[in-house]
Amino acid sequence: MYARYPFNSPRNDSAERGAAWDEIVRLTFEACLNRSEGREYAAKRILQEALPDAIGRWSGKSGLSAGTCKQNLKAMFERVREQVAMASVQRRLILGDLRRNAAPSTSSQGSAAAAGNIFISRHIPIDDVSEMLDALAEAECVRSRPVDSPVVALPVLSSQLAISA
Amino acid sequence: MKTASLPELSAPAQGTTNEAPVSAKNTLVVGLDWGTNMSSLMASPYGSSETTVIEQIPTVVGYTPDNVLDSVIPGDAKRLFGRMALKYQAHLNIVRPLKGGVIADLEAARLFAQHLRGILGSPREIRAVIGMPASSDLSARENARNAVSGVFHKVLFVPEPFLAALGFRDETKLTDPKYNDPVLNSLYIDIGAGSSDVCLVQGHYPTVDDQLSLPFAGDAVDQIILDSALATYPDSGLTLTKVREIKEQFSFVQAGEAAQPAIATVMVGGKIRKIDVTQAIHAGCEALLDRVFEMTRDLIARANPDTVAELLQNIIVTGGGSLIKGFGPALQAKLLAEGFASPKVNILGENYKDYVARGALKAARHAKDRQWQTLLG
Numbered sequence: 001m002y003a004r005y006p007f008n009s010p011r012n013d014s015a016e017r018g019a020a021w022d023e024i025v026r027l028t029f030e031a032c033l034n035r036s037e038g039r040e041y042a043a044k045r046i047l048q049e050a051l052p053d054a055i056g057r058w059s060g061k062s063g064l065s066a067g068t069c070k071q072n073l074k075a076m077f078e079r080v081r082e083q084v085a086m087a088s089v090q091r092r093l094i095l096g097d098l099r100r101n102a103a104p105s106t107s108s109q110g111s112a113a114a115a116g117n118i119f120i121s122r123h124i125p126i127d128d129v130s131e132m133l134d135a136l137a138e139a140e141c142v143r144s145r146p147v148d149s150p151v152v153a154l155p156v157l158s159s160q161l162a163i164s165a
Numbered sequence: 166m167k168t169a170s171l172p173e174l175s176a177p178a179q180g181t182t183n184e185a186p187v188s189a190k191n192t193l194v195v196g197l198d199w200g201t202n203m204s205s206l207m208a209s210p211y212g213s214s215e216t217t218v219i220e221q222i223p224t225v226v227g228y229t230p231d232n233v234l235d236s237v238i239p240g241d242a243k244r245l246f247g248r249m250a251l252k253y254q255a256h257l258n259i260v261r262p263l264k265g266g267v268i269a270d271l272e273a274a275r276l277f278a279q280h281l282r283g284i285l286g287s288p289r290e291i292r293a294v295i296g297m298p299a300s301s302d303l304s305a306r307e308n309a310r311n312a313v314s315g316v317f318h319k320v321l322f323v324p325e326p327f328l329a330a331l332g333f334r335d336e337t338k339l340t341d342p343k344y345n346d347p348v349l350n351s352l353y354i355d356i357g358a359g360s361s362d363v364c365l366v367q368g369h370y371p372t373v374d375d376q377l378s379l380p381f382a383g384d385a386v387d388q389i390i391l392d393s394a395l396a397t398y399p400d401s402g403l404t405l406t407k408v409r410e411i412k413e414q415f416s417f418v419q420a421g422e423a424a425q426p427a428i429a430t431v432m433v434g435g436k437i438r439k440i441d442v443t444q445a446i447h448a449g450c451e452a453l454l455d456r457v458f459e460m461t462r463d464l465i466a467r468a469n470p471d472t473v474a475e476l477l478q479n480i481i482v483t484g485g486g487s488l489i490k491g492f493g494p495a496l497q498a499k500l501l502a503e504g505f506a507s508p509k510v511n512i513l514g515e516n517y518k519d520y521v522a523r524g525a526l527k528a529a530r531h532a533k534d535r536q537w538q539t540l541l542g
Binding site for chain 1: 297299300301302303306321322323324327330331334348366368369370371372373376378527528531532533535536538539540541
C-alpha cells in the first residue's frame with residue numbers, strides 16, 4: 001500500500017529499512033487521520049510515543065545524514081498531511097452522496113439521534129474552545145459513518161492514501 | 166517526553182495567536198449566525214482581538230424578473246440582497262434561502278453567501294465559524310458546506326447554543342466578583358424559526374443529556390395564526406409572509422384583558438381591510454409558550470438538585486421567539502405556578518443575534534489550524 005522507500009533513498013535499501021520506513025508512514029497516516037476526525041488524544045499518543053520510536057529505529061538504520069533524514073521525513077509528512085486533507089474532503093463528498101441516497105429511509109425514523117444530529121458526550125469546560133471543536137469533529141465523524149450501509153470501508157480512499165515513491 | 170519533531174505534526178501549543186503561521190497574514194476569521202430571517206456577521210483579522218466587521222443582514226435574496234422595466238432596480242441588478250431586496254420586494258421574486266434554520270434553497274443560499282463574502286473585502290483567506298441549529302443533522306451541515314464552498318476557504322459548524330453561551334460571556338469581567346458569569350449555571354432557551362432548543366450550561370458545553378429540542382417554533386406559530394385567521398376571515402388573502410409581518414408587530418402572550426386588540430391591515434381585491442387577529446395570535450403564541458414551558462420544566466428536572474436554586478435565577482431566552490411581548494414574565498409565571506422557587510427569566514432582546522455571531526467569532530479566533538475544514542474552491 002505504501003511506498004517502501006523515502007523519496008531520496010538509494011535503491012538498495014534493505015528490507016528491514018524499508019519496513020521501518022513503512023511503519024513511520026503508517027503511523028503518520030494514522031496520526032493525521034485521527035486529527036482530521038477530531039481524535040486529538042489518539043493523534044497525540046502516536047506523535048509522542050509510537051512515532052519518535054519508529055523514527056529512531058529507521059534513522060539508525062538508514063545510513064543517511066541527519067539532515068537528509070529530516071528532509072525525507074518532512075517531505076513525507078507534508079505529503080501525508082495533504083493526502084489526508086484531500087481524503088477528508090472526498091470522504092465528506094462521498095458520505096454526503098450516501099446520505100442523500102439514503103434520505104427517504106432515514107427521514108421517517110423521527111428521532112433526533114436517528115436523523116444524525118451532532119451531540120457531544122463528555123463534559124468540556126466552556127473556555128476550552130479547542131477541545132469543544134475536537135469533540136464536535138469526532139461526533140460528526142461518528143455520526144457520519146454509514147453503519148447501515150454496505151459501504152463501510154471506502155476503498156477509493158484507501159487507494160488515495162497510498163504514497164507514491 | 167519524546168515527540169515527533171516536525172512542527173506540523175507536533176502537538177499544538179495552547180492558544181491561538183502564538184501558532185499563527187506566516188501564511189495567516191491577510192486572513193480573516195468570521196463568525197456567522199446564518200438565521201432564517203436575519204443573519205449576523207462579525208469578522209476580524211487573524212490573530213487580532215479587534216472586530217472589524219459587525220453586520221446584520223436580512224437573509225433574503227430578491228431575483229429581478231425579466232419584465233421589470235429598466236432603472237426600476239438600482240443599477241438594473243439581476244439580484245438584490247438583504248435590506249435592498251426587502252426595499253424593492255414589490256418588484257422582485259423574493260426567496261428566503263433558509264427554512265427552519267437550515268438551507269432550503271441551495272442556489273439562493275450560495276448567492277447570499279457570496280453577498281456576505283463581498284462585505285468582507287478581499288482577504289487572501291477567509292475562515293468562518295457558522296452557527297447551526299442544535300437540531301440540525303448531517304445533511305443540513307452538508308448543504309451549508311456546499312453553499313459556502315468557493316466562498317469561504319475554511320469552515321467549522323458549531324451548534325448555536327454553544328455559540329450563544331460563548332458569546333454571552335464577557336471574559337473581561339470574569340475577575341469582577343460582582344459579575345454573574347452566565348455560563349456557570351444557566352438554562353438557555355433559544356426560540357428560532359424552525360426549532361425551540363432548551364439547554365443547560367453549567368460550566369461546560371451542553372451534552373446530549375443537557376439539551377432538548379423541539380421542531381416547534383416561529384414557523385409553527387405562523388402556521389397556527391394563519392390557519393386560525395383564515396378560519397375567521399377566509400377571504401382575507403392572508404399569506405405566511407403577511408402573517409410573519411403581523412406577528413412581528415402584534416405578538417403577545419398572557420396579557421389577558423389588558424391586551425390591546427391586534428388589528429391588522431390587509432389588502433383584499435385592491436381594497437384595504439382591517440381584521441382582528443387577536444385570538445389567532447394568542448392561539449399561536451400561547452401554543453409556543455406551553456411547549457417551551459414543558460421543555461424548560463423537563464430540563465430543570467434533569468439538573469443536579471443542588472444547582473437548581475441558582476439555575477432558576479439564570480433562565481435566558483434568546484432567538485426570535487424571545488421578542489414575543491410578555492414572553493419572559495409569562496414563562497416565569499408558569500414556572501412559579503408549577504412550584505419552582507423564585508424563577509427569574511431574562512430576555513436577551515433585539516440583540517440576541519449578536520450573541521451567536523460573537524460566540525462564533527470567539528470560536529474562530531480559538532480554532533487551531535488543524536481543526537478547520539478545508540473547502541473545495
